[in-house]
Amino acid sequence: MTAEPIILAEKLTKIFTSRKKRTRTSFTAVDGIDLRIEPGELVGYIGPNGAGKSTTIKMLTGILTPTSGTLRVAGHEPQRERVRLARRIGVVFGQRTTLWWDLPLKDSFTLLQRLYKIPPDRFVANLAYYTEALDLGPFLDRPVRQLSLGQRMRGDITAALLHDPAVVYLDEPTIGLDVVSKHAVREFLSDLNRRSGTTILLTTHDIADIERLCSRVVAIDHGRVTYDGSLDALRADRDLETVVRELYLGRSLVDTTE
Amino acid sequence: MRVYLTAVRLSMRRYLAYRSSAVAGVFTNTVFGCIRAFVLIALWKQKPEINGWDLSDAVTYAFATQALIAPMGIFLASTDLGPRIRTGDVAVDLYRPVDFQAWWFSLDLGRALGAGVLRSLPPVLFGLLLFPVSLPLIPLRWIEFAVCCVIGYTVSFALRYAASLIAFWTMDERGVTSILVAASMFCSGMIIPLTIMPGLLGTVVTHTPWAAIVQMPISVLLGTQSGGFGYAVAFGCVWALGLLVLGRVLTEAARHKVVVQGG
Amino acid sequence: MAELSPRPVDERPLSGPVAYLLLVRMWSKSASQYRVSLMLTSLAQLLTTSLDLIAIVVIYAQVQTIAGFTLPETLYLYGTTRLAFGLSDLVASGVENLATTIRLGNFDLVLIRPVSSLAQALADQFTPKRFGKLVAPLITLGWALDTLPVQWTVLKILVCIGTVVSGFVIYCALWVLTGCISFIAVDAQEVSNSFTYGSEFATEYPLQIFGRPLGLALTFVLPVAFVTWQPSLYVLGHADPFGLPGFLRFASPFAAAVLSAVAALAWRGCVRRYRSTGS
Numbered sequence: 140m141t142a143e144p145i146i147l148a149e150k151l152t153k154i155f156t157s158r159k160k161r162t163r164t165s166f167t168a169v170d171g172i173d174l175r176i177e178p179g180e181l182v183g184y185i186g187p188n189g190a191g192k193s194t195t196i197k198m199l200t201g202i203l204t205p206t207s208g209t210l211r212v213a214g215h216e217p218q219r220e221r222v223r224l225a226r227r228i229g230v231v232f233g234q235r236t237t238l239w240w241d242l243p244l245k246d247s248f249t250l251l252q253r254l255y256k257i258p259p260d261r262f263v264a265n266l267a268y269y270t271e272a273l274d275l276g277p278f279l280d281r282p283v284r285q286l287s288l289g290q291r292m293r294g295d296i297t298a299a300l301l302h303d304p305a306v307v308y309l310d311e312p313t314i315g316l317d318v319v320s321k322h323a324v325r326e327f328l329s330d331l332n333r334r335s336g337t338t339i340l341l342t343t344h345d346i347a348d349i350e351r352l353c354s355r356v357v358a359i360d361h362g363r364v365t366y367d368g369s370l371d372a373l374r375a376d377r378d379l380e381t382v383v384r385e386l387y388l389g390r391s392l393v394d395t396t397e
Numbered sequence: 398m399r400v401y402l403t404a405v406r407l408s409m410r411r412y413l414a415y416r417s418s419a420v421a422g423v424f425t426n427t428v429f430g431c432i433r434a435f436v437l438i439a440l441w442k443q444k445p446e447i448n449g450w451d452l453s454d455a456v457t458y459a460f461a462t463q464a465l466i467a468p469m470g471i472f473l474a475s476t477d478l479g480p481r482i483r484t485g486d487v488a489v490d491l492y493r494p495v496d497f498q499a500w501w502f503s504l505d506l507g508r509a510l511g512a513g514v515l516r517s518l519p520p521v522l523f524g525l526l527l528f529p530v531s532l533p534l535i536p537l538r539w540i541e542f543a544v545c546c547v548i549g550y551t552v553s554f555a556l557r558y559a560a561s562l563i564a565f566w567t568m569d570e571r572g573v574t575s576i577l578v579a580a581s582m583f584c585s586g587m588i589i590p591l592t593i594m595p596g597l598l599g600t601v602v603t604h605t606p607w608a609a610i611v612q613m614p615i616s617v618l619l620g621t622q623s624g625g626f627g628y629a630v631a632f633g634c635v636w637a638l639g640l641l642v643l644g645r646v647l648t649e650a651a652r653h654k655v656v657v658q659g660g
Numbered sequence: 661m662a663e664l665s666p667r668p669v670d671e672r673p674l675s676g677p678v679a680y681l682l683l684v685r686m687w688s689k690s691a692s693q694y695r696v697s698l699m700l701t702s703l704a705q706l707l708t709t710s711l712d713l714i715a716i717v718v719i720y721a722q723v724q725t726i727a728g729f730t731l732p733e734t735l736y737l738y739g740t741t742r743l744a745f746g747l748s749d750l751v752a753s754g755v756e757n758l759a760t761t762i763r764l765g766n767f768d769l770v771l772i773r774p775v776s777s778l779a780q781a782l783a784d785q786f787t788p789k790r791f792g793k794l795v796a797p798l799i800t801l802g803w804a805l806d807t808l809p810v811q812w813t814v815l816k817i818l819v820c821i822g823t824v825v826s827g828f829v830i831y832c833a834l835w836v837l838t839g840c841i842s843f844i845a846v847d848a849q850e851v852s853n854s855f856t857y858g859s860e861f862a863t864e865y866p867l868q869i870f871g872r873p874l875g876l877a878l879t880f881v882l883p884v885a886f887v888t889w890q891p892s893l894y895v896l897g898h899a900d901p902f903g904l905p906g907f908l909r910f911a912s913p914f915a916a917a918v919l920s921a922v923a924a925l926a927w928r929g930c931v932r933r934y935r936s937t938g939s
Contacts, residue, residue, distance in 0.1 A: 155937065155938065197768070197938070200772055201772070201935075202772065202938075203936075203938050204932075204935045221771065221935075222774050223671075223673065225673075225771075225772055225774035226673060226774040228772075232769075235765075235766070237769055237772075239686060239690065240690075241693050242686065242689060242690055242693075246686070246689070250682060250683075250686055253682050254773060254775055255674075255774060256673075256674055282693075415847070417845070417847035417848065418848075418850060420848075421850035421851045422850050424850070424851050424854060425850050425851065425858070428854040428858045429858060429861070432858065432861055432862050435865075435869045435871075436719070436865055436869060438869065439726050439727050439865070439866075439869040440722065440723065440726060443722075443723040443725065443726060444722055444723050447722055571697050571700075571701060572697040572698075572701050572704070573700060575700065575701045575704035575705075576704040578704070578708075579704050579708045579711065580707075582708065582711060583714070588711050588715045589715045589718055593719070594718050595721045595722075
C-alpha cells in the first residue's frame with residue numbers, strides 16, 4: 140500500500156489579471172495553499188463565497204491552470220494531462236446538470252460508458268448497483284427535463300461515479316433538495332466512501348452535510364487555508380454552526396466576490 | 398398611453414446596452430452590403446439601365462437594405478413573444494391591464510429604434526465613401542422615406558406578431574417562423590431588388606406585404622417607385638391595417654383558448 | 661459492486677472522431693424528439709439555400725453573361741461552393757453555439773470530459789435539419805454539369821471532386837477559426853458570420869466582380885478563392901482574369917491543409933488561454 144497522497148498541492152497559486160480601461164488589476168484568488176489528501180478521505184471544503192473554493196476545485200479538475208505551485212491528482216498533473224485525468228475523476232455540480240436534457244436518463248449513462256471507455260461488464264454491474272442504491276429504477280426511462288431536482292441530482296451523482304473514479308468532487312450537492320433527498324444523498328455518499336474507498340471532496344454551505352459526512356475539514360478564506368484538521372478538533376465541543384460562522388467572519392469587512 | 402411610451406424607452410435602452418454585439422452586427426451588415434453591391438455592379442455593368450434603375454440606384458439599394466435589416470427585424474424569427482408562449486411565461490403578460498398587441502408593439506418599437514440608432518448609419522456611410530452610392534438631396538424625399546419606413550415597420554411588426562401567436566396552437570413556433578424568415582428575406586428584396594424580378598414572379602413578389610418593409614421605402618427615396626409616394630403609402634397602409642386586425646383577432650382567440658384551458 | 665478499480669486497462673482516451681460521432685448521434689436523437697419542428701426547419705433550410713440560387717437565375721434573366729461567365733458556369737460555382745459549405749455546416753457549425761456555452765459557464769463541463777474539446781464543440785447542437793441545405797446545391801450542380809459544354813478528362817473530374825472536398829475542408833477550418841473568436845470576445849460572435857456565410861456568398865460568383873485588390877486579398881489573405889474559383893477556372897477553361905500563375909488552379913488541397921493547421925493551432929491556443937483566464 141503506497142503512501143502517496145491522491146491529491147498533493149504545494150504553494151498552489153492562481154492570480155487573475157484583467158486589463159480594463161488601460162489599468163492592469165490582478166486578483167489573487169488562491170494564494171500559495173498546501174493541500175494533502177490521502178486516498179479514501181472524505182473532506183469538507185468550506186469557506187465564504189469568493190474565498191477561492193471554486194478556483195481551487197477548477198484547478199484540481201484541470202479546468203483552470205495554476206499560475207504557480209505544483210499540483211498532482213491521482214498520479215496526473217491536471218495542467219498537462221487534462222484528458223487522462225478526466226477519466227480518473229468525477230464531478231457533480233449542484234446547480235448545473237451534466238446530463239442530456241431531452242433524452243431518457245439511461246441514454247446519458249450509455250453515452251458516458253462510451254466516452255469513458257468503461258468495460259461493459261463493469262458498466263452493467265455499476266449501473267445495477269447505483270440504480271438500487273439511489274433508487275433510480277422508477278425514472279431511468281424518463282427524459283431528464285421531466286425529473287425533479289432530487290431525481291436529477293441522483294442521476295448526476297451516478298453519472299459521476301459510473302467509471303469508478305479515484306476522486307469525486309461534489310459542489311453543493313444538496314442545495315435545493317428536500318429533507319428526505321438530502322438525507323438519502325448523505326447516506327449514499329457516506330456509504331460509498333466506506334465501501335469503495337473513493338476519495339470525496341465536498342464543498343458545501345450546509346452544516347448538516349459537514350456534520351454527517353466529513354471527518355476532515357479544510358477551510359479557505361481570501362485564498363488562504365484558515366483551518367485544516369479534523370471535524371472534532373474544529374468543533375471542540377461547541378455547536379458546529381457557531382464555529383463555522385466565526386470562521387467565516389474571521390474575514391475582513393470588505394466583501395469580495397469571485 | 399404613458400405605459401406604452403415607457404415600454405418603448407426601456408426596450409430601447411435595453412437594446413442600446415448591448416453595444417459590442419451591435420458593432421459586430423454592423424460589421425456583418427457592411428460586409429454583406431459590399432458583396433451584394435459588387436454583384437449588382439457586375440450586373441449593371443452589363444446592362445446599364447434596368448426597369449428605370451441605374452448603377453448608383455442599385456448600389457445605394459444594396460447598402461440601404463443592409464441599414465434597414467436590424468430595425469425592420471428581417472432576420473428576427475419572432476418577437477420575444479414566441480419563446481414566452483413556449484415556456485408559458487406569457488400567462489403573466491396576458492393578465493397585465495394593457496392592450497396585449499400594443500404592449501408588444503411598444504417593446505418591439507423600442508428595439509427597432511435602438512437598432513436604428515446603432516446600426517443604420519455605418520453601412521450607408523461605408524457605401525458612400527467607397528462605392529457609387531448617391532443619396533438624394535431633396536428634403537421632401539427624405540420625409541416621404543421616413544413615412545414609408547414607419548409604415549413598413551408597422552407591417553413588419555404586424556407580420557411577426559401574428560406569426561408568433563401561432564405558438565399558442567402549435568406550442569413550438571420555430572418551424573413556422575423559420576420558413577417565414579426565409580420568405581421575408583426574399584420577398585422584402587434583401588437578396589436582390591424586387592424590381593428586377595421578371596414576369597409572374599416579379600408581379601407576385603411586389604404585392605406581398607414584405608414589399609412594403611424595405612423595397613418601397615428605398616424606392617421612394619430613390620424616386621423610382623412606380624406609382625410614387627401615394628401608391629407606396631396606400632399599399633403599406635392596407636397591409637399594415639389588415640395584418641394588425643389579423644393580429645387582434647388571433648390575440649382574442651388565443652386569450653379565449655388560455656382562459657378555457659387554464660394556462 | 662463498486663470497488664476502487666485498478667488503473668484502466670486501455671490507457672488511451674477515446675479518439676476525437678469517435679467521440680464526435682457518438683455525440684452527433686445523441687444530438688440527433690435529441691432533435692428528433694421534436695419531429696414536426698424538425699421537418700419544418702429542414703424545409704426552411706432548403707428554402708433559404710434556394711434563395712441565392714433564385715437570385716442568380718433572376719440576375720441572368722436580365723443578361724447573358726456576368727463578368728464573362730454564363731449561367732451554367734456561375735451555377736457551377738454556386739453549386740460547388742454551396743455544396744462544400746453545406747457539408748461543412750453539417751459537420752462543424754456546432755461552434756456557432758460556443759459563444760452561448762462560454763457565456764453560460766458551460767465550457768467547464770466540456771473540460772471535465774475525457775474527450776477532445778474540439779470534438780465536443782463541433783458536435784454541439786447537431787441537428788439533422790442541416791441536410792436540407794444540401795438539396796439545392798446538389799440539384800444545381802447536377803444540372804450545371806449536365807449543361808456545361810466542358811470536355812471532361814480524368815484530370816478535370818478529379819479536380820471537380822477535389823474542389824468540393826478541399827472546399828469542405830477550407831470551410832470547416834473557417835468554422836473552427838470563427839469559433840475561436842468567441843473565446844476572445846464573446847459578443848463578437850456575429851462577426852464570425854461574415855467570415856463563414858460571407859465567404860460562401862462571395863464565392864458563388866466569379867471572383868473578378870470584386871476587382872483586383874479585393875480579389876487578390878480573397879486569394880492570399882483569406883484564401884476563399886481556393887474553395888471553388890481557382891480550380892473552376894481550370895475545369896471551365898477560363899483564363900485567370902487576375903493573371904495568376906497556372907499552378908494555383910491545383911493548389912486547393914494545399915490551401916485546405918494550411919488553413920486546417922492554422923485552425924488547429926488557433927483552437928489549441930484559445931483553449932489554453934481559456935484555461936488560464938477562466939473565461
